[in-house]
Amino acid sequence: MVQIIVLAAVAFFLFWRLKSVLGSRQGFEKVNKNVDEKTKSSKTNTNSGDKIIDLKSSIVDEDIADYVDESSEQFKILLELKKLEDGWLVSNFVSGAKLAYEEILMAFENGDLNKIKKLSSKEVFTAFKDVIDDRNQKGFQVEAEFGGVRDIRIKDVKLNKKNLEANITMIFQCDITYSIKDKNNKIVEGGSDKVKKQKDIWTFTRKMNSDVPIWYLTKTE
Numbered sequence: 001m002v003q004i005i006v007l008a009a010v011a012f013f014l015f016w017r018l019k020s021v022l023g024s025r026q027g028f029e030k031v032n033k034n035v036d037e038k039t040k041s042s043k044t045n046t047n048s049g050d051k052i053i054d055l056k057s058s059i060v061d062e063d064i065a066d067y068v069d070e071s072s073e074q075f076k077i078l079l080e081l082k083k084l085e086d087g088w089l090v091s092n093f094v095s096g097a098k099l100a101y102e103e104i105l106m107a108f109e110n111g112d113l114n115k116i117k118k119l120s121s122k123e124v125f126t127a128f129k130d131v132i133d134d135r136n137q138k139g140f141q142v143e144a145e146f147g148g149v150r151d152i153r154i155k156d157v158k159l160n161k162k163n164l165e166a167n168i169t170m171i172f173q174c175d176i177t178y179s180i181k182d183k184n185n186k187i188v189e190g191g192s193d194k195v196k197k198q199k200d201i202w203t204f205t206r207k208m209n210s211d212v213p214i215w216y217l218t219k220t221e
Contacts, residue, residue, distance in 0.1 A: 063090050067154045077157040081166055084208040093168065094152060096215065097204055101172050102146055104217060105200075109144035109178060111136065120217040121205070127220070139183030147175030147195060155201065159208075167218070169203040 060070060061079060067090055068074040082088055100119055107115040111132045117125050135142070151173040158167040176196050180189040190196065203219035206212070 066091065067094060068157075074154060074157040077159050077166075080159060081157075081208055084164060088208070090154075093215070094154070094170075097168075097170050097202075098149055098152055098172075100204070100215070100217065101149070101152075101170070101174075101200070101202065105174075105176070106144065106146055108132070109142050109176075111142070119214070124217050124220060140188070141181045141185075142178060143181070143192070144176060144178035147177060149174045150197075164208045164210075165205060166208050167203055167205050168215070169201060169219075172200045172202065174198050174200075 061082070064070075064075055064078045064082075068078065078090055082090075104116055104119055107113075108128050108131075113125075113129055113132060116128050120128070149172060151171070153171045154168060155171050156167075156169040159165070174197075176198055177192065177194065178190045178196065179187050179192055182188050201221035202217055204215040205218040206215040
């Protein structure tokens, strides 16, 4: 009888030790439940967020959006131009227009008709030539220095879908220092220390997807 009591005591002691080390089954299930709830909640939130992102996501052509409003007609036409000619970029056009503006403007001030002729239409060339010829007949001389473009923007864009001729109107604002002297070398306008803030509206024209890469100046305002 005593041996049975001793064995029972030993068995109880071992069971109590195992329970203290491993814990109860009920407690383990409770922890699992909390982890499962957090995981499900996390997955639900992630999926919900994914759906919101998918609904709001949109692709905007930043090359165009940098220069015109996304909802404007100009944006739509510029997008058409890019589709017509693979690799054509609005940013490249604007950079080229800026260089052409400086080159033509200074060619006009310096009376360089050959350079103007290469970059402009017949009508624009004739208009510039008339002013230069009149200036030369009066014996005037111009000394000019380009101070840089302060602002450049796209004002309007048009596309003739029949012949694919595109017209892009630009607004330029620049600083220029110039002096107009008469035949006696007397300054009649401007001065070397006077900076003129000039604004010009020019339209450049080119047939898209053609072998001729040059945009010609076709209109000035």
